[in-house]
Amino acid sequence: MDRRPTEEQTLRRALVAEKHAQATALLPAHGLDCWLTFSREGSDLLLPYVMGGEELVGTAALMLFADGPTVAIVADYDVGQVEDHFETVLPYSLDWQGPLREILNERKPARIGINFSEHDHGTDGLTHGLFLALIDALEPIGLAEALTTAEPVAAAVRATKTPAELERLRRAGEITQRIFEDITGMLKPGLTETEIAEIFRERMQTYEVGPAWEAAYCPSVFSSRSAGGHHAPGTTRIERGDGLRVDFGVRSEGYCSDLQRTWYLLRPGETAPPADFVRAFDTVHDGIRLAAETLRPGVTGQVVDAAARDPLAARGYTFTHALGHQLGRLAHDGGLLLGPDNARYGARSGGLVEAGMVFTLEPCVGPIGLEENVVVTETGCEFLVDPQEAVYLV
Amino acid sequence: MDRRPTEEQTLRRALVAEKHAQATALLPAHGLDCWLTFSREGSDLLLPYVMGGEELVGTAALMLFADGPTVAIVADYDVGQVEDHFETVLPYSLDWQGPLREILNERKPARIGINFSEHDHGTDGLTHGLFLALIDALEPIGLAEALTTAEPVAAAVRATKTPAELERLRRAGEITQRIFEDITGMLKPGLTETEIAEIFRERMQTYEVGPAWEAAYCPSVFSSRSAGGHHAPGTTRIERGDGLRVDFGVRSEGYCSDLQRTWYLLRPGETAPPADFVRAFDTVHDGIRLAAETLRPGVTGQVVDAAARDPLAARGYTFTHALGHQLGRLAHDGGLLLGPDNARYGARSGGLVEAGMVFTLEPCVGPIGLEENVVVTETGCEFLVDPQEAVYLV
Numbered sequence: 001m002d003r004r005p006t007e008e009q010t011l012r013r014a015l016v017a018e019k020h021a022q023a024t025a026l027l028p029a030h031g032l033d034c035w036l037t038f039s040r041e042g043s044d045l046l047l048p049y050v051m052g053g054e055e056l057v058g059t060a061a062l063m064l065f066a067d068g069p070t071v072a073i074v075a076d077y078d079v080g081q082v083e084d085h086f087e088t089v090l091p092y093s094l095d096w097q098g099p100l101r102e103i104l105n106e107r108k109p110a111r112i113g114i115n116f117s118e119h120d121h122g123t124d125g126l127t128h129g130l131f132l133a134l135i136d137a138l139e140p141i142g143l144a145e146a147l148t149t150a151e152p153v154a155a156a157v158r159a160t161k162t163p164a165e166l167e168r169l170r171r172a173g174e175i176t177q178r179i180f181e182d183i184t185g186m187l188k189p190g191l192t193e194t195e196i197a198e199i200f201r202e203r204m205q206t207y208e209v210g211p212a213w214e215a216a217y218c219p220s221v222f223s224s225r226s227a228g229g230h231h232a233p234g235t236t237r238i239e240r241g242d243g244l245r246v247d248f249g250v251r252s253e254g255y256c257s258d259l260q261r262t263w264y265l266l267r268p269g270e271t272a273p274p275a276d277f278v279r280a281f282d283t284v285h286d287g288i289r290l291a292a293e294t295l296r297p298g299v300t301g302q303v304v305d306a307a308a309r310d311p312l313a314a315r316g317y318t319f320t321h322a323l324g325h326q327l328g329r330l331a332h333d334g335g336l337l338l339g340p341d342n343a344r345y346g347a348r349s350g351g352l353v354e355a356g357m358v359f360t361l362e363p364c365v366g367p368i369g370l371e372e373n374v375v376v377t378e379t380g381c382e383f384l385v386d387p388q389e390a391v392y393l394v
Numbered sequence: 395m396d397r398r399p400t401e402e403q404t405l406r407r408a409l410v411a412e413k414h415a416q417a418t419a420l421l422p423a424h425g426l427d428c429w430l431t432f433s434r435e436g437s438d439l440l441l442p443y444v445m446g447g448e449e450l451v452g453t454a455a456l457m458l459f460a461d462g463p464t465v466a467i468v469a470d471y472d473v474g475q476v477e478d479h480f481e482t483v484l485p486y487s488l489d490w491q492g493p494l495r496e497i498l499n500e501r502k503p504a505r506i507g508i509n510f511s512e513h514d515h516g517t518d519g520l521t522h523g524l525f526l527a528l529i530d531a532l533e534p535i536g537l538a539e540a541l542t543t544a545e546p547v548a549a550a551v552r553a554t555k556t557p558a559e560l561e562r563l564r565r566a567g568e569i570t571q572r573i574f575e576d577i578t579g580m581l582k583p584g585l586t587e588t589e590i591a592e593i594f595r596e597r598m599q600t601y602e603v604g605p606a607w608e609a610a611y612c613p614s615v616f617s618s619r620s621a622g623g624h625h626a627p628g629t630t631r632i633e634r635g636d637g638l639r640v641d642f643g644v645r646s647e648g649y650c651s652d653l654q655r656t657w658y659l660l661r662p663g664e665t666a667p668p669a670d671f672v673r674a675f676d677t678v679h680d681g682i683r684l685a686a687e688t689l690r691p692g693v694t695g696q697v698v699d700a701a702a703r704d705p706l707a708a709r710g711y712t713f714t715h716a717l718g719h720q721l722g723r724l725a726h727d728g729g730l731l732l733g734p735d736n737a738r739y740g741a742r743s744g745g746l747v748e749a750g751m752v753f754t755l756e757p758c759v760g761p762i763g764l765e766e767n768v769v770v771t772e773t774g775c776e777f778l779v780d781p782q783e784a785v786y787l788v
Contacts, residue, residue: 006629041515041726042608055608057726058738075738077715093714094737116522118530121435128510128525129518136512205599214436214449235400320487321471332435332451343489344452344469 033109044125113150122334173385193233212249219248224367245369260371301349427503438519507544516728567779587627606643613642618761639763654765695743
């Protein structure tokens with residue numbers, strides 16, 4: 001049997017090695033001796049960072065230590081999924097409790113971080129049932145009390161993109177923009193929202209990418225005649241004089257884009273959209289620009305949100321959702337939000353922006369869907385995809 | 395805007411209504427006054443049963459009561475996802491805690507079932523962070539103590555298929571078998587495992603279905619030259635004189651198949667596989683038949699497992715995994731297993747089989763992959779797809 005790694009395996013190994021190094025370096029500063037990802041049936045959103053995929057069928061304990069080799073305890077049939085990524089792999093055929101107790105007795109971590117968080121779904125992958133199973137396993141060796149949240153480490157591992165991750169995010173964005181441009185040439189009056197969504201799906205097949213979120217809502221296609229918000233494309237037809245707003249992203253090599261674009265179907269004789277449509281577009285566009293000028297390491301998510309929200313409000317436009325969320329392996333990647341300080345968003349918008357974070361900027365209002373993706377640099381931010389500068393005309 | 399429901403919406407409504415009725419009827423027998431699914435960002439495997447999809451972005455509390463109307467508390471932008479399925483929908487724009495306390499104060503459930511389980515991943519969708527958030531919300535109204543596991547109800551809702559679910563499972567199985575038959579006509583010596591997997595992917599596109607589990611391992615394609623177990627297709631070529639074993643399932647209308655089939659590539663002059671290959675095939679095939687003859691309401695998972703395991707052992711064949719798992723919206727649908735009474739499987743194989751459960755039967759050994767899908771009837775079981783009766787020859 002040919003055992004040479006494929007190109008994909010080599011890339012995945014390198015990416016997981018980058019994320020392991022990042023996590024291990026962070027453990028001491030957060031007072032953790034061990035980061036334990038405890039999972040079964042692919043049940044933790046952090047698995048791709050820890051072992052390059054989600055395909056772990058049996059109950060598994062994946063451990064990074066501040067001071068020694070990494071250890072994976074997995075069911076024997078799952079060995080192939082982790083052997084590329086862990087220094088020690090301990091397969092079990094009957095029970096995982098024994099080997100887990102043995103390793104922890106030997107390494108004696110005083111504080112073990114596990115994956116739960118009240119406010120960040122991206123680092124809250126441990127289910128409550130698995131938490132109880134872990135307590136049962138660790139009580140006999142007096143280590144149940146050592147368990148604490150790994151959130152600060154796990155959130156940084158999700159949020160701070162390595163060069164290999166940024167490349168993938170850029171490629172996902174490029175493909176998405178190419179699909180928008182293809183679509184512009186294919187739109188015509190009389191198409192329903194559902195038919196337009198079908199064209200997006202056919203394009204995803206062509207570019208061999210999947211949707212960034214649940215397929216039924218990716219793309220979300222709204223004629224300006226439809227209500228706003230997250231909804232599945234319907235039977236409304238686009239006609240001359242209508243706006244069209246599409247929220248769409250792809251997942252490519254495990255990483256997501258999440259962009260919105262706006263079209264207008266000119267009526268006979270028109271050379272531009274109506275003035276109020278253009279004014280709304282320009283206002284949202286300016287909001288994104290102002291937010292991007294504010295976004296840099298050290299500011300809070302609330303400051304960036306206000307940089308777009310306040311000028312929009314001054315011009316009579318309101319958006320009730322957050323300005324932006326993080327982007328990574330998930331389209332809504334959790335952790336710090338660019339949002340206001342209120343009951344819904346306050347717990348996630350007060351933290352500080354750091355270099356390497358990737359955000360959406362989406363101060364959308366009414367028929368105007370405009371959402372851009374940016375990466376925070378040492379001094380500011382950069383767009384991952386060229387922003388939309390004017391309404392696309394059909 | 396056209397507000398008539400699409401055919402898909404109508405089907406989904408009917409299916410969710412069936413599952414709500416099933417769950418509500420079960421609550422009193424299990425001492426529950428309320429079943430609460432508490433989720434965010436689609437983070438609970440039970441969501442499709444409770445609201446027909448997974449597309450809930452905000453934190454949501456979805457409640458079925460033993461004695462009154464159903465209630466969904468969701469973020470305002472998520473209203474469209476639940477309004478078809480709940481009698482009362484309470485949108486919030488800032489915080490979910492207030493409306494949740496209000497409803498629970500009004501309805502006063504003494505015992506509230508939530509989605510956690512130590513042993514069944516299919517009913518363990520509540521994350522530990524969300525569990526803590528729920529405790530925080532309910533403590534001020536003295537209801538934190540009312541929380542208990544909903545596992546018995548949730549497991550029955552997953553396990554006991556309604557007629558609409560069985561139809562979907564049958565269709566998923568039919569498409570899978572059709573793909574196997576297409577493949578038989580396309581196999582030829584010299585193809586690599588990866589190339590064969592590619593043909594399966596192309597067929598899934600043709601039939602407009604997705605893989606039943608992670609795409610990289612669905613299908614799992616093993617030449618008889620490769621090692622067994624879960625692994626991604628590799629660069630090994632199939633040649634005349636080789637066996638080929640494929641583990642493959644599709645997800646169609648939300649429901650999964652999970653089947654295995656076995657091929658043999660005849661050498662020049664051969665009209666049948668070698669005797670030991672045929673003997674192994676027949677032994678696995680007989681094991682499935684004996685298990686199917688044993689499978690009926692009221693027997694334990696361990697009895698069914700032994701019905702295949704013991705005769706295989708008597709003929710010198712051993713499989714270390716469980717005989718079968720449940721099948722539904724997940725390829726590994728959790729709950730009762732057909733497995734031995736050991737440390738790995740004992741906690742999930744001791745329960746009783748009930749009518750309406752759907753299982754795989756897969757006593758596979760070495761190069762022989764044979765896995766069938768059956769539904770338990772009132773008196774026995776029925777195959778969802780005609781079983782493979784002889785090695786497919788190429």
